[in-house]
Amino acid sequence: MKIDKRIIPLAVGGLGIGTTEFTIMGLLPDMARSLGISIPEAGHLISAYAFGVVVGAPLLIGYSVKFPPKKVLIALMIIFTIFNALSAVAPDYTTMMIIRFLSGLPHGAFFGVGTVVATRMAAKGKEAFYISLMFTGLTIANLAMVPLVTYIGHTFHWRWYFAIVSVIGLLALLFLKLWLPVLETNQDTRFTEEIKFLKRKQAWLVLMITAIGFGGLFTWFSYITPLMTIVSGIEESRMAYVMILAGAGMVVGNLVGGYLSDRLNPEKTCVLLMTLMMVSLAGVFFFSEYTVVSLVLTFICGALSMSVAAPINIMMMKAAPKSEMMAAAFMQAAFNCANAMGAFLGGIPLQKGYAYNYPSLVGVGMTLIGLVIAFRYKQLYASQKLNKGELAAGCVSCDQ
Numbered sequence: 001m002k003i004d005k006r007i008i009p010l011a012v013g014g015l016g017i018g019t020t021e022f023t024i025m026g027l028l029p030d031m032a033r034s035l036g037i038s039i040p041e042a043g044h045l046i047s048a049y050a051f052g053v054v055v056g057a058p059l060l061i062g063y064s065v066k067f068p069p070k071k072v073l074i075a076l077m078i079i080f081t082i083f084n085a086l087s088a089v090a091p092d093y094t095t096m097m098i099i100r101f102l103s104g105l106p107h108g109a110f111f112g113v114g115t116v117v118a119t120r121m122a123a124k125g126k127e128a129f130y131i132s133l134m135f136t137g138l139t140i141a142n143l144a145m146v147p148l149v150t151y152i153g154h155t156f157h158w159r160w161y162f163a164i165v166s167v168i169g170l171l172a173l174l175f176l177k178l179w180l181p182v183l184e185t186n187q188d189t190r191f192t193e194e195i196k197f198l199k200r201k202q203a204w205l206v207l208m209i210t211a212i213g214f215g216g217l218f219t220w221f222s223y224i225t226p227l228m229t230i231v232s233g234i235e236e237s238r239m240a241y242v243m244i245l246a247g248a249g250m251v252v253g254n255l256v257g258g259y260l261s262d263r264l265n266p267e268k269t270c271v272l273l274m275t276l277m278m279v280s281l282a283g284v285f286f287f288s289e290y291t292v293v294s295l296v297l298t299f300i301c302g303a304l305s306m307s308v309a310a311p312i313n314i315m316m317m318k319a320a321p322k323s324e325m326m327a328a329a330f331m332q333a334a335f336n337c338a339n340a341m342g343a344f345l346g347g348i349p350l351q352k353g354y355a356y357n358y359p360s361l362v363g364v365g366m367t368l369i370g371l372v373i374a375f376r377y378k379q380l381y382a383s384q385k386l387n388k389g390e391l392a393a394g395c396v397s398c399d400q
Helices: 005-035 039-064 069-087 093-121 127-155 159-179 191-199 201-213 215-221 224-231 236-263 266-287 291-307 309-319 324-351 358-399
Strands: none
Touching: 005 039, 005 069, 005 093, 005 127, 005 159, 005 224, 005 236, 039 069, 039 093, 039 191, 039 324, 069 093, 069 159, 093 127, 093 309, 093 324, 127 159, 127 236, 127 291, 127 309, 191 201, 191 324, 201 215, 201 266, 201 309, 201 324, 201 358, 215 224, 215 266, 215 291, 215 324, 215 358, 224 236, 224 291, 236 266, 236 291, 236 309, 266 291, 266 309, 266 358, 291 309, 309 324, 324 358
8 A cells, every 4th residue: 555655754753752751651660760650650740741832732822723733743843842852951850741741732732723623635435544644653653662661761871862863753754744745724713613512412412421531541551561571470671562562553553543433434433443442441450460361451452542543533523523732732632631641540549548550440430421522423423324314305395
């Protein structure tokens, strides 16, 4: 299959974002020791970045909707690169918290704009697949870059992690300049118009599914290193291989999610994936002490963590037909609410002294809530389709 080189700049941007967002999970113990804090406190750095995404996504999109998407993406990647470079030299925990928050600001806006650009470049019926191609950067980050950078961080120093991310950011800027096409923008778009989709019940249901339901997986992934080393008995020096396994699952899951969404429908795909998430997290809680089973579950949870990206974004774009860019940005905010809540709520049983498999039990509860909301969305979507069909039939009978 020939790869459309126009999508490569978005994928490389996703590679940098995925590397900075997920490598920190594997280096939490190193950063905690270096900064003189506990592992749960180091987990707050994950939440700080995620909070930056939540704040930055709607604000930066709201400011930039009138500008050409190419210029917006370049500006966002410049901000991303600068603050990740500053993370490499942050002197203490407080400074690092502030910089991680600032590093997260362009994340959601980049994927928000990128999602709309990807769908515009796609042929009809291939929109979900093109979105999955953009998110391939995230999955490759987890397959290759996260394990590599985790190894470098363990072997040399965790600060190299941020320096490498900055280099990826520079490459993304180069490819954006060379290969991303210039697309028209709507000069009449206003912020107040863009956020009108928030009046729709469907939009809030999708955001809740994302923020709560998929937060369950982040209870597992945020503490994957102590889970695998302390509970599953894997040597810390082998965590890079564990991250490769999780990354391989993400690559597979991302493409499968896009494929299923285009061939089934996003709503059915979402319910199926949420159910599998809940079962897999329960498996992590009950069977993590068995090394082989734990490794299999690592692949499965990795696959499920990215399989939802394409279908849930398509669901959101259906719920916001005239505000796709802002809606996609809010989706990234919701994903990072999931990240922040997963890291925070997953850390509560650890602070109470429970073992490192207990965060996934919290994740089961979060995923169950998300599944209930997903069923509600599916019912609402089906009833609206039925009402539209009845209305169309009535119009036909009136014409006759």
